[in-house]
Amino acid sequence: MFKSLMAGIVLGAVAAVTAVYFVPVVDQHRETSIIAVTKNGGNTELFHINVPMDRILIGASGQSNPLPPGLEWPEDLQFANIRAELFKIRNVRDVVVGIASRMAASSDKVGDSIEWVLHLPARGSAFVMMRPEIIGGVHRIGHLRAGTREFDGLRGRVTERWVPDTSGSEDAPEGRFELLTEFVGIAEDIQ
Amino acid sequence: MKYLIMVIIGFFVGAATTIVLMFFNPLASANPLSPLAVSDNELISLNYSAVAGDAIVFTNNGNSQVRPKPAKVLQLWEASIRHTEVLVTVLTNSRNAVVGLGVKITSDSESTRLIKAEMLVDSIWHIYLPGRGSLFIEQTENFWSYAREVIAPAYWSSADNWKGVWNGNTTAGPGALGTARVIGGSGEFSNRQMAAVEALSARVYSVESGPLAMDGHLTIELRSEDGALASEFAAE
Numbered sequence: 001m002f003k004s005l006m007a008g009i010v011l012g013a014v015a016a017v018t019a020v021y022f023v024p025v026v027d028q029h030r031e032t033s034i035i036a037v038t039k040n041g042g043n044t045e046l047f048h049i050n051v052p053m054d055r056i057l058i059g060a061s062g063q064s065n066p067l068p069p070g071l072e073w074p075e076d077l078q079f080a081n082i083r084a085e086l087f088k089i090r091n092v093r094d095v096v097v098g099i100a101s102r103m104a105a106s107s108d109k110v111g112d113s114i115e116w117v118l119h120l121p122a123r124g125s126a127f128v129m130m131r132p133e134i135i136g137g138v139h140r141i142g143h144l145r146a147g148t149r150e151f152d153g154l155r156g157r158v159t160e161r162w163v164p165d166t167s168g169s170e171d172a173p174e175g176r177f178e179l180l181t182e183f184v185g186i187a188e189d190i191q
Numbered sequence: 192m193k194y195l196i197m198v199i200i201g202f203f204v205g206a207a208t209t210i211v212l213m214f215f216n217p218l219a220s221a222n223p224l225s226p227l228a229v230s231d232n233e234l235i236s237l238n239y240s241a242v243a244g245d246a247i248v249f250t251n252n253g254n255s256q257v258r259p260k261p262a263k264v265l266q267l268w269e270a271s272i273r274h275t276e277v278l279v280t281v282l283t284n285s286r287n288a289v290v291g292l293g294v295k296i297t298s299d300s301e302s303t304r305l306i307k308a309e310m311l312v313d314s315i316w317h318i319y320l321p322g323r324g325s326l327f328i329e330q331t332e333n334f335w336s337y338a339r340e341v342i343a344p345a346y347w348s349s350a351d352n353w354k355g356v357w358n359g360n361t362t363a364g365p366g367a368l369g370t371a372r373v374i375g376g377s378g379e380f381s382n383r384q385m386a387a388v389e390a391l392s393a394r395v396y397s398v399e400s401g402p403l404a405m406d407g408h409l410t411i412e413l414r415s416e417d418g419a420l421a422s423e424f425a426a427e
Binding site: 001004005006007008009010011012013014015016017020021024025026027028029030031054055056057059068069070071072073074076078079081082084086088095096097098099101103105107109110111113115117119120121122125127129145146148149 | 193194195197198199200201202203204205206207208209210213247248250261262263264265267269270271272273274275277279281289292294296298299300301303304305306310313315317319321322323324325327329372374376377378379
């Protein structure tokens with residue numbers, strides 16, 4: 001009887017350790033990446049944001065209709081020239097795959113800046129610095145400043161473009177932000 | 192038959208004992224010491240309230256005990272972002288003066304291993320300090336000690352809350368010394384790569400609404416040139 005009890009205890013301990021080690025506590029949902037390979041190497045991927053459906057926050061001073069409703073944006077003078085926005089981002093299949101933070105600021109001391117942080121929970125994050133000027137009245141170009149996990153060790157550029165909706169459908173968004181990423185791995189010396 | 196019953200009883204006793212031992216593992220206690228405490232470089236100290244109700248915006252999947260703020264903010268219910276939270280907050284310096292704006296995005300990490308006392312979260316900060324510039328912080332945070340010493344006692348308490356003082360560093364990487372990686376964006380931080388440590392200071396936790404009194408502290412070590420930390424991160 002005692003031997004059976006001891007055997008059970010050992011079995012239970014082994015089962016507990018095995019379960020805790022192998023059963024995943026967190027399992028992030030993954031959408032299939034839709035990536036195209038560019039001619040000169042690297043990958044391109046297109047994300048978009050349906051406006052206004054995917055807009056989580058518009059943080060700016062003096063808004064008459066704040067988003068989200070009930071937002072109390074700090075009226076501190078030093079935030080007067082900052083516009084912070086949060087969005088859900090979608091892949092080309094129109095499925096939400098992550099969150100994006102966009103911060104635009106103008107300052108005599110620091111200069112004008114527009115930055116994106118794209119966060120895809122199952123893949124990693126990308127910190128993108130845009131050039132403030134709009135090229136050809138159509139798009140902005142920026143570069144990948146840093147990346148984490150899947151985006152670590154990459155360099156490349158990102159194009160931001162506003163595409164207004166022309167379908168005329170009642171349910172259609174006003175338009176969409178398109179973010180085209182073109183990333184390539186950083187070459188390393190082979191010893 | 193009685194032998195089988197003894198094996199079954201033993202199985203449950205063994206499993207329960209193992210889980211209790213893992214939970215109370217004395218080697219996995221909070222580390223209140225910051226690896227940046229002995230740094231000779233300039234440090235930036237940024238503080239914020241880690242209570243959702245004090246934030247400008249806080250959102251999650253809407254099913255958590257911590258409620259989004261404002262109530263009508265878009266919730267993150269889609270499958271890909273269901274384990275993600277976003278906090279937008281003002282940042283203050285050590286003299287409690289408002290110095291910037293921070294966006295923190297956290298996602299539960301698939302690297303979480305309870306057997307190693309790791310309850311990991313991948314988090315990033317997007318920070319803008321007016322007059323100074325912007326920063327991007329990447330870190331892995333370990334909330335094991337916080338869960339064990341704050342959340343669990345709150346559940347065990349008959350009042351369904353915890354009151355006390357808990358201080359601990361949550362940053363666990365990716366730096367070799369358990370530091371976060373900081374990338375300068377604009378202004379005086381441009382082209383700089385730095386290190387940081389985030390710490391929490393909890394005082395009240397409620398089972399019903401989550402943390403009710405908790406402050407976060409970001410300590411950022413300024414280093415002069417881009418790549419100064421490259422060797423540390425390359426070693427990972």
